Amino acid sequence: MRIFADSACDLPKSFYETNQVTLIPLRVHIDDAEYLDVMTIDSTQVYAEIRQGKQPKTSQASPEQFLTFFEELAKSGEEGLYIAFSSELSGTHNTAVMIRDQVKEEYPELKLTIIDSKCASLGYGLLVKEAVRLRKLGEPLERIVEIIRFKALNTEHLFTVEDLDYMARGGRVSKTSAVIGGLLNIKPLLHMEQGKLVPIEKLRGRKKVMKRILELMEERGERLHEQTIAISHGDDEAFALEMKAMIEETFQPKQVEIHMIGSAIGAHTGPGALALFFSNQIQA
Numbered sequence: 001m002r003i004f005a006d007s008a009c010d011l012p013k014s015f016y017e018t019n020q021v022t023l024i025p026l027r028v029h030i031d032d033a034e035y036l037d038v039m040t041i042d043s044t045q046v047y048a049e050i051r052q053g054k055q056p057k058t059s060q061a062s063p064e065q066f067l068t069f070f071e072e073l074a075k076s077g078e079e080g081l082y083i084a085f086s087s088e089l090s091g092t093h094n095t096a097v098m099i100r101d102q103v104k105e106e107y108p109e110l111k112l113t114i115i116d117s118k119c120a121s122l123g124y125g126l127l128v129k130e131a132v133r134l135r136k137l138g139e140p141l142e143r144i145v146e147i148i149r150f151k152a153l154n155t156e157h158l159f160t161v162e163d164l165d166y167m168a169r170g171g172r173v174s175k176t177s178a179v180i181g182g183l184l185n186i187k188p189l190l191h192m193e194q195g196k197l198v199p200i201e202k203l204r205g206r207k208k209v210m211k212r213i214l215e216l217m218e219e220r221g222e223r224l225h226e227q228t229i230a231i232s233h234g235d236d237e238a239f240a241l242e243m244k245a246m247i248e249e250t251f252q253p254k255q256v257e258i259h260m261i262g263s264a265i266g267a268h269t270g271p272g273a274l275a276l277f278f279s280n281q282i283q284a
Contacts, residue, residue, distance in 0.1 A: 001078045001135055001144075006061055008038035008085035009125040010232050019132045020280065023207055024065055026085075026092065027262040029057040033076045037263045046263040047271045056267040060092040066099040074107035079141045081147060082114045083127050085264075088195035089120060099213040113145050119197030121265055122230035122257070123277035129153055147199040147283065154281040156220050157192040159237045160209050163235065163271020189213070210243055213276055214250055219279045224251040227278055234273035243274060 005011070006024040010205045016023040018040075025036040030049055035041035037058075046056050073080045084093035093116045104110045117124045127148050156232070187209045189200045198218075203209050217224065229247055233240035244256045259271055260266075 001081065001141055001276060002073055002076075003128070003131050003135065004080065004082035005049070005124075005128045006085050006261055007219060008090065008092075008120060008264045009083075009124045009128050010259055010265065011128060012120045012259060013038050013042075015129075021128065021132060022069060024061045024069070024082075024092070024179040026061050026090070027113045028263045030054060034157060035263075036208075043260050043263045043266050044197070046266055050267070052271055055259065056263070058264050058267050060090050060095055063095055063099055066096050067103065068098055070103045070110065070112060071107070071114060071128060074103055074110040077109070080110075081110040081131060081144060081148075082112065083117050083124070083131060083152075084114060085124060086118045086120055086192075086195035087116045088118065089197070111141075113209055115145065115148055115152065116195070117148075119152055119155050119260055119277075120157065120197075121275050121277070122259055123155045123157045123192070123275075125259070126155065126228065128279060150283050151279065154215075154279050156276075156278050156280050157190075157197075158213050158216055159190045159192075159269075160187050160197070160199065160274050161185075161269050162211075162236070168217055185234065191216075206239070210246060212217045213243070214246060217247070217251065217276070221251070221278050222280055222282050224253055225276060226282065227253050228255040228257055229253045230257045230259075230277040231277045232259050232264055232275045232277075234261045234269055234271045236274070239274055241273065243247075247276075 004022045004024055008027050025039050028035045028037050028041055049056055059146055087093040096114050100112050117127055119232050129143055131148055186202050188202050198231055231240045231243055240258045247256055
């Protein structure tokens with residue numbers, strides 16, 4: 001069984017190579033140049049450009065790549081699973097569905113399941129890692145799809161940014177809000193609802209945000225001591241490690257995993273962002 005994932009899952013390049021997962025890169029545009037996320041540009045380069053005042057833009061994965069991968073899958077006779085970045089944040093999922101249906105006209109035997117994760121960053125990445133684990137155990141495609149859909153539905157995202165100005169440049173918040181937020185050291189706290197980023201509240205300073213994240217984890221998480229908690233950061237590992245220490249002290253989880261927020265998402269959230277991912281329901 002072949003597993004496909006796009007670069008918005010924020011897993012390192014080595015993961016794809018080591019675990020035989022096909023990477024579908026989103027695209028990053030800086031000035032007049034176009035890059036393939038993970039493949040021809042990494043997030044540290046993107047953060048460096050942002051700090052120099054540039055505003056990278058992103059676009060969905062190309063239809064041509066999907067066509068190549070899905071035709072290869074059809075010809076191989078293997079089953080396939082593509083877990084996609086939230087359709088509320090990118091057109092990548094819908095393009096994949098369109099190309100799959102197109103390929104099936106020529107290859108009716110194509111067996112490819114596409115899941116709209118409604119997740120982003122390592123919330124999405126945890127789903128991909130779980131699919132790889134289940135494949136190694138020899139689970140059939142139908143069972144893997146069932147488990148991944150359940151986990152996707154029950155994955156919590158808690159998210160904050162260091163500087164609202166980065167989101168204002170990309171049109172995510174108004175410039176007025178960004179200026180006021182910067183003067184008052186306001187940090188927005190957001191989560192995901194049906195695949196969309198939705199503000200929860202605004203807090204003054206990192207310490208209050210971190211404390212509130214722990215409170216929300218306590219309220220929403222189930223059996224956190226049995227979970228792998230994921231943290232992704234916008235080129236600010238010290239912030240992530242501080243958050244990790246607080247989580248370990250409070251909940252004693254099975255594992256805390258840290259990775260950098262990738263180019264596709266980091267282009268909009270900027271340096272200093274922090275995101276937390278965990279489950280609100282454990283499958284029986």
